Amino acid sequence: MRYRELGMTGLKVSEIGFGTIPILSGNVPVLPKFFSPDNETAVAIMKKAYDMGCNFYDTAIPEEYGDAEFKLGEFAKTIDRNKIIISDKARFYGGGEIYREVLRSTENLGTKPDIYFVHQVDDECADEVFGKGGALDALYDLKREEKIGFTGIASHYYSVLYRGAKDRRVDILQGSGNILERGMLDRIRTEEAFCGKGFILNKVYAAGLLIGPFTVPELIGGILEYPFSCALLGIGTFSQADDAFGAEYPPVHFSFEDVVGRLKKGFDPIGCDRCEKCICPYGHEIHTTFRQYNYFHLGKEYWAIGKLGMDLEKTYKHCRACNDRVCMNECSRHLCIPEEIERVIGLFEAYGDR
Ligand code: SF4
């Protein structure tokens, strides 16, 4: 296992970390498959990862990750606690709420979280999170009170991560990316504000959907060139732990065209890298629409279609009447965005009512 610096925290983290969603039992609305291992099995899987060099474990409160937080706490009792780093998170944006959640997480884990993230921050709630008395202020206080080790912001949005990167109260950022959805990683790599912040990467397998067109060594090797601290992989079985931690995969370079070319063997993907530079004045989240199209074809049919329904027809109406098409000005993949949206509409019309 290789290790990387976690920003300016002084901690060294394993290049690959343990994402605990797949070890939860029960029915929590998250993406990956459930394996529902019992406590003993879950602890044994985490121990196996530990024995192979993993020292970073990421979880969230029970409303988000079911009983994973409790299982991680059980595991932490079985080893030298100082040898692992526990990151936890909650989707609460007010200061009082996140303060309460940190105390509850500490009780659930039976130990202090090393890192606590405000989870799923988007543009809508960012002012509350970053503002006076918001969740970030509270995390900063909790750090000074030594109730957590470090503060974090987790988001799927570059704009939010960039705001976090510029904020001195934030130690660590958590965002998404993989060899297909690499646009945000490309931006982070060249943006100075991110230097000195720890960066935890998730969705390396795109919720498992890229396994098939690509092998695990390709998906892991393909992201190693990016300057993250630790890449989280969701682990729910012993064999997944073996795949993730059992080998030191060599870095491999895939151009974006290589990746799209490989996907083309199965379907005609929308060649969007999710750089999030396409700002639509009507507020359409273009990159999410394109993600749903690709995810549909990669095997998440019903989930993808369900999410598409929310905004698509309104978007299409606006696009047809839109003359300046400002969304295309900075598209890093030079996509004709309205035409691609039309393709998504075609998919929605064919499958939306099923
Ligand atoms: S073409 Fe116009 S309406 Fe459509 S996504 Fe782009 S900016 Fe928005």
Ligand code: SF4
């Ligand atoms: S449509 Fe273009 S600008 Fe928008 S996220 Fe995709 S690649 Fe980036």
